[in-house]
Amino acid sequence: MLSKNQQKTLKALATKKERRLTGQFLVQGEKNVLELLNSSLELVSLFVTETFADKHFKFLATRPIHIVNEEELSKVSSITSNNAAIAIVKQPVFELGEMSGVVLALDDVNDPGNLGxxxxxxxxxxxxxxxxxxxTADVYNPKTISATMGAFTRVKTYRTDLKAFLNKQSKPIWGAFLDGQxxxxxxAPTDMIIVLGNESHGISKEISELVTDKITIPKYGQxxxxxxxxxxxxxxxxxxxxxx
Amino acid sequence: MLSKNQQKTLKALATKKERRLTGQFLVQGEKNVLELLNSSLELVSLFVTETFADKHFKFLATRPIHIVNEEELSKVSSITSNNAAIAIVKQPVFELGEMSGVVLALDDVNDPGNLGxxxxxxxxxxxxxxxxxxxTADVYNPKTISATMGAFTRVKTYRTDLKAFLNKQSKPIWGAFLDGQxxxxxxAPTDMIIVLGNESHGISKEISELVTDKITIPKYGQxxxxxxxxxxxxxxxxxxxxxx
Structure with a gap:
């Protein structure tokens, strides 16, 4: 049974304001909650149906779980058709440091689904x-988390001044344009940064000046x-x- | 001004049943309606706002247009945020014949957005x-048409018994699996067929038996x-x- 307060907390975490205030976020649905339980992310609380608890009891042993019924769970879910589980999780904080390999950078990607x-x-x-x-859209938006299909537990994200970040880099910076090579x-080199731009406007002018290689996906049709x-x-x- | 009958017709065409009965479908939103007007598809009727009509008058000269206000248009639209135009269009019929080049085949792709x-x-x-x-999902579902971003005017689709179709082919048939090459x-050869499967179950057993080359997209992570x-x-x- 969900208390009024619990309901309020779960509903509130669907908003960016509350996520920023609390430093917490929601993970919803069977697949994403299971990935969460297999990760090192810090669980605040977990609401599951009896069906979910029975099916996955071995992951739940020492967890702070609350059993709720499907109807209650659906009501407080901010994604469609969740009848399994909702978790409240602490947002991890990653420090920008030396990064090797391929780094992806997003210049104002707006849509949470695209980000996920x-x-x-x-x-x-x-x-x-x-x-x-x-x-760029909020990583902890329920739509983003849902679209990651569990990958939010593995990919590290850093929100920063993208121009200042790119300015400090000495490795190749590829940018996706409609008229590149x-x-x-x-x-592709081993160490590199790839920049993708906004859905409507592409990469902004100030970021495009920092791109070392303009690339494009060749088109064969219309x-x-x-x-x-x-x-x-x-x-x-x-x-x-x-x-x- | 939209009559009660026009409203009813537009609402009804959002359903598969009505589309099948009438052989018609809806095209909605500025981008898709403009692509439609530049194609050879047969327009039945066109409802546009004054703003759209003023902006695109050169495409509208001899068309059967009705001017409606934004509010009316939004109300009868079956996609989000359409404040430009809705067209009723005749579904084209393509005869399956000799096809050269790369042919794409879908084995029960369920989601209209994915199809689009x-x-x-x-x-x-x-x-x-x-x-x-x-x-496979309906090509003429409003969500499919919307996701094509105008491409519905150029790509020819054929709904058929996929097994019987593939059985008659002598060219290579590639199929996407999680454990292929x-x-x-x-x-890739010049003439070929590529089969993609259902969102949850992939390519069905009976279709996979007709695939000549099992392929896979290599994974570098998790x-x-x-x-x-x-x-x-x-x-x-x-x-x-x-x-x-």
Whole structure:
């Protein structure tokens, strides 16, 4: 049974303001909660249905769990069709330091779903670090977490002044544009940064001045553009293909 | 001003039943309606706001247009935030015949958004023909049309018995699996079929028996899977890269 206070807390954490105030966020749904329980992220509290508890009791032994019924759980969920579990989790804090390998950087990617898909892709392609401009969507938005399909537990994100960050780098900085060099003709270095831009405006002027290599995904037909998450997937595949 | 009957017709075409009964579908939003007006698809009627009509009058000269206000238009729209235009359009019928080049085939892709994204990708990669199993989502679902970003005017789709269709083919049939050969090690032929499967179950057993080459997108990290539309984009990019 959820108390009025618990209901209020869960509802409030769907808002950015409350997430910022508390430094906490929600993880919802069976797949994402299981990934959470297998990670080192710090659990504040966990609300699960009896079905979920029975199925996954071995992960729950020492956890601060509350059993609730499906109807209660659905009511407080901020994603569609969650009838399994909701967790309140402490937001991890990562310090920007030396980063080797491929680093992904997002210049004002606005849509939480796109951000979540990009985190899932980073995880597929073995990319550990994701640097976000101040205006990029919130990693801890329920839609973002949901779209990561568990990858939020593995990819480290850093929200920072992207211009200042890129200014300090000496490695190649690739940027995705509609008029760059074909990615099919590029060979990716081991250490590099790849910048993707905003859904409507692409990479901003001040960031584009810091890009060392303008790349593009070659087009064989007529669509005007690709979605930014799709472009990220195709670029990362080309990068890994030419590195190996 | 929209009559009660016009409102009813527009609302009804958001349902599969009505689309099947009438052989018509809706195209909504500025971008998709403009692409429609630049295509040879047969317009039944067109409802536009005055703003849209003023901005695009040169495309509207001889069209059967009705001017409506934004509020009315929003009310009958089945996609979010449409304040520009809605068209009723006749569904084109394409006859399955000889198809050269790369043909894409979908084995029960369920989600209309995924289908729309795949149509957009097919258009980007210059693929003209998309063969759909009977259980694949409806091309004329408003969510599908919306996600194509205009590509529905260029890519030809064929709904058919996929098994019977593949049985008749003599060209290579590639299928995307989690345990196939790395797509980075494959060279794509000029004439071929690529099969993508259902979001949860992948390619069905009976279709997988007809696949001549099992391929996979190599994974460098830990995500369990990629979304089917994402996988389509990455595979098509590899195909075009190795054909050229």
């Amino acid at each position: 898909t990009i985190i899932r892709l980073a995880d597929w392609y073995g990319i550990e670090h994701l640097v976000l401009s101040q205006q 074909s990615i099919h003709d590029c060979s 669509s005007e553009s690709l979605n930014v998450a799709m472009a990220t997937g195709i670029i990362l595949d080309n990068v890994r293909r030419t590195q190996s | 994204t795949i149509i957009r990708l097919a258009d980007w990669y210059g693929i003209e023909h998309l063969v759909l199993s009977q259980q 790395s797509i980075h090690d494959c060279s 995500s369990e899977s990629l979304n089917v539309a994402m996988a389509t984009g990455i595979i098509l990019d590899n195909v075009r890269r190795t054909q050229s």
